[in-house]
Amino acid sequence: MKHIVILIPPQTSILDIAGPLEVLSKTNDYIQSTNEQSRTFYITHLISMDNSSVVQTSCGMPVICEGGFSSIFYSIDTVIIAGRGIYNQNIPQNILDYLRAIVKENSKTRIASVCAGAFILAETGLLNGRKATTHWMLCDQMAFQFPEIKVERDPIFIKDGNFYTSAGISTGIDLTLGLVEEDLGRNVAMKIARILVLYLKRPGSQSQFSTILMIQSTDNLPINQIVQFIQEHLSEDLSVEAMADRLSMSSRNFSRVFTKETGISPAKYVEKVRVEAARRRLEESNLSLDQIAQECGLVNANGLRRLFLRHLATSPGIYRKNFGVKL
Missing domain, CATH: 1.10.10.60 (Homeodomain-like)
Structure with a gap:
């Protein structure tokens, strides 16, 4: 079983959260339907940035969380950082420290971001010297703000080591399908894409445009x-x-x-x-x-x-x- 943590900043887009969640949920359903020993492969956790139990999204829909990183008692396989909704708000230092600590403790832990969540990951310094992407409207800002990051404007998501960054809101689905493909193979990822009635499973190298x-x-x-x-x-x-x-x-x-x-x-x-x-x-x-x-x-x-x-x-x-x- 893999524990997947989704870090939810205030005023993020609901699709930044729901997209990855649905991919992981449908993957569990598929595994259970095809395996004689019914099992859950992914266990998902929603974590807030301020230890609160409820986070408001940009569309007004509240999301119920387990709490903050302090509530975690399990070994994390992957952290997915949802898009940052409020750009002029400082990121709590304890969040940056925790993300750094996760990587230091286990270099195999995957850290991913959806859309503007890349800015939170960038603040940790973990992307310095690496390739990354974000929403096409924010790429210039990211390149200016973080000159040590190799910002690429075209791909829908990028993997560099154990760090994954994705472009606009819906590309969190593509990125998560990429994680499923990495864990369970391309055929399973393609089947999940079809279950979700996606037009196709897009490779990360495909253009945002x-x-x-x-x-x-x-x-x-x-x-x-x-x-x-x-x-x-x-x-x-x-x-x-x-x-x-x-x-x-x-x-x-x-x-x-x-x-x-x-x-x-x-x-x-x-x-x-x-x-x-x-x-x-x-x-x-x-x-x-x-x-x-x-x-x-x-x-x-x-x-x-x-x-x-x-x-x-x-x-x-x-x-x-x-x-x-x-x-």
């Missing part, structure tokens, strides 16, 4: 229409000329408007969406590389390989080996 999500910010109706068409018709002709014809625009004007509205050219956008679609299929299916290439509009496996080398600096085969699930 989904190409599809990025383009949804435009208010231009024709561009939104063609973006939707691209997502639903990847195997069709998506040349600039064909897309321009759909909108009754000249190729030159279509390219100009698309690039102005999205910050990326139509051809580059199509490539990026095809890469994302191919990644999902490699991660979640046993389709051949030729089948995946055809579904994504890339003709054959050679075209898929060239695209992966260009965008991800790896081949589809190696990507599947690293991130694919055995079905």
Whole structure:
């Protein structure tokens, strides 16, 4: 059994807490349903920063805690620090000292943070010289405030030694699935992702910025229409000329408007969406590389390989080996 402690600062987001909790709870349910000797693998504990039994979250929902770190009598496997809700509030020195002491006492203890919880972990000095991430809106602030930390703005979560930091609020789910994968294997983690009806289990190296999500910010109706068409018709002709014809625009004007509205050219956008679609299929299916290439509009496996080398600096085969699930 592994004891997982979630440290809850005041005014944190409820999803910073509930996301990891649900992953761990569903993992326990899955283990109990597949093991003849029903057992609990994860025991979770909610701990406040000021020893209080109730912490208010940013949405107004109170969370009941066991108390503070002083109430702990068990051996901690992992500490997950939820996002810091109040940035101008000093972090209690005893919290920083306790986190340092946990690592000093047992170097195998995992310390993780969700979103702005990275700032609490950074205050301990334990991240100095290490790679870390946080919400994309806070990366510049973190890099300025903690220059000894190698802040990376792109990944959804990063592991450096036994320290894990994740990006925006929902990425606490991805990070916790990563911990489950580390403990129980990728197949179990993928099954938990499906139980939670997640779109896919994202590897930590995946960007915080989904190409599809990025383009949804435009208010231009024709561009939104063609973006939707691209997502639903990847195997069709998506040349600039064909897309321009759909909108009754000249190729030159279509390219100009698309690039102005999205910050990326139509051809580059199509490539990026095809890469994302191919990644999902490699991660979640046993389709051949030729089948995946055809579904994504890339003709054959050679075209898929060239695209992966260009965008991800790896081949589809190696990507599947690293991130694919055995079905």
